[in-house]
Amino acid sequence: MSRSAIIDAIRRNKPAAPAPLPGIPVFANDGADMLETFIATAETGGSQVIRISDSRDIGTALSIRFPDAGIIASPLLFIDTHINLEAVQNPAELEQVDIAVIRGGPGVAENGAIWISEADCMHRVLPFICQHLFVLLDPAGIVQNMHQAYERIRIEKQGFGVFIAGPSKTADIEQSLVTGAQAARSLTIFLTAFSDSK
């Protein structure tokens, strides 16, 4: 059986000297303004950041950003949608979705990424297959760097989770940056305190 053959070969060949696993510092810098840094890095990465003081205004903000939006999908109850996500059997049906609105967090100041887990999307493919993605992020849920982000989440808690740091992009043709490769063409981040709005 190849499993035992591989494990045996590793056991024979691995270095004899012990190599202790290092502890990982958090590298946090107390003075940093995480919100400002987050907005700056997210925008550099091609995301749009919009501050919203009342989460009930999200619908208005959506229609300002994309007045001609087609089908809107969201697992969030306070968003007006055109599609009942619970009724979707085959995820390929979501190809028609123009705009998806989901919650995410924590957000990471050093790179503009936001953690989104399966529970936030209802369908794993939703944040990728939609044409435009909107993520609601609570500013209180912004951390400085990836070390702190991984401290906050448990990656195995759900079957799937992803850090998203901007719109789908590619530079595979002569290093020219093009947004809208295979997945969502744009990422808009709504910064809003939403702890009790679901």
Place this chain on the structure above:
Amino acid sequence: MMEHAQKASRFIENESRTDWHDASLWFIRTKRDRVAHNIPEWEQLRELASQIKDNVLANLDAYLEQFEAQALKNGVKVHWAADAEAHNRIVHDILAGHGVRRLVKSKSMLTEECHLNEYLSRQGIEVVDTDLGERIIQLREEPPSHIVMPAIHLKKEEIGELFYEKLHTEKGATDPAYLTEAARRHLREKFVGADAAITGVNFAVAETGGVVVCTNEGNADMGVHLAPLQIHCMGIEKIIPRAADLGVFTRLLARSATGQPVTIYTSHYHRPGPGREMHIVIVDNGRSAQLGRPDFRNSLKCIRCGACMNTCPVYRRSGGHSYGYTIPGPIGSILTPGIDLKKYGDLPFASSLCGSCSDVCPVRIDIHQQLYRWRQVVVKEGGLPLVKRLVLNGAAWMLSRPAVYGFFGKLMRKAMRRLPRRFLYNRFNEWGKGRELPEPPRQSFNEWHKQNRSRS
């Protein structure tokens, strides 16, 4: 088998194109420098990454067993493949068991290494690479020339021509945005119609039994979440011990690779979706043998960022295809001799030993030292080409005999002044190709020293 030097000399025939290739890669190197310098703890992160990988190599058997146990607990099916052939067979068996006809793949250097696409195509399965660069080279029927930017060697005019032929874009169209949009439409059709998705693996977390895949295009997720069957193929060295280690590696990977602060998508797969299946194939294919070579085992720390390629003066001016292996550049040149010393023995010589690769490596692999050590192995095994061997043996003989050396020195100083050009610059003078010999001095240092000391 054509050597790196021969293929490289063909590559540089087109000088402006060589300059363009060189500049494209150097641009990425400078982007990498900018983002790396933004992180005060950058060097500390590299050291941590290196230490974590040392720990992984010293405990790889235990971590793999832990990873497997956790993955099984998560409802994932785990397979082990000793070599490329076993890997391809296992993947095909899984696909055949589900009646898969159409397969989408995101980037995986491992499956390139195993030539999975060719294998599955022969069995009648349609394989579509979904990373844009990978799709381009797949349509051109050629291998990737870079591990992060597979089509870095191509001009937009060539891609426009290719898309006109294969995807029916407008004739003469070269706008990257237009071509990318055409690929998006083409690939979305493939995603929706796929029966299964295969991805590579950036990191496999022993503690949680999940795998992490990094992309900028989102193509791994489009494939995995739409198809009812997902397969992740990983080399044994992809293991990291803890979820917390991802903090270190995700901070290093994209910054080193493309100069981005992080890849757009960093996806963590732990369990299949409801009613779906998730498989992980763990592949050795020569890695455990490399682990047994103390001088070279460090090469297994590689996280495939490609930084060593972007900085390498030889890679930048010879192109990835000159190396003749899936993983080109400095890291490829220390991985390949262990696979086949005869076939790849010239690659450790495709370097100036400047050490820039080691300087940018995010896991601090001593790449240039290993290149130097592989050269010694190649020489010991009699792997040097005849001419090089004769010249070096002749030089060793002469240089260890001061009288002979002095005689030939005198002879050459005279000869170089008097002989016509064609005697000095011909096919025997490799060095003189594209270079001028230095002006010969009137006397040797020895002669000068004697003369001047006697005067004082």
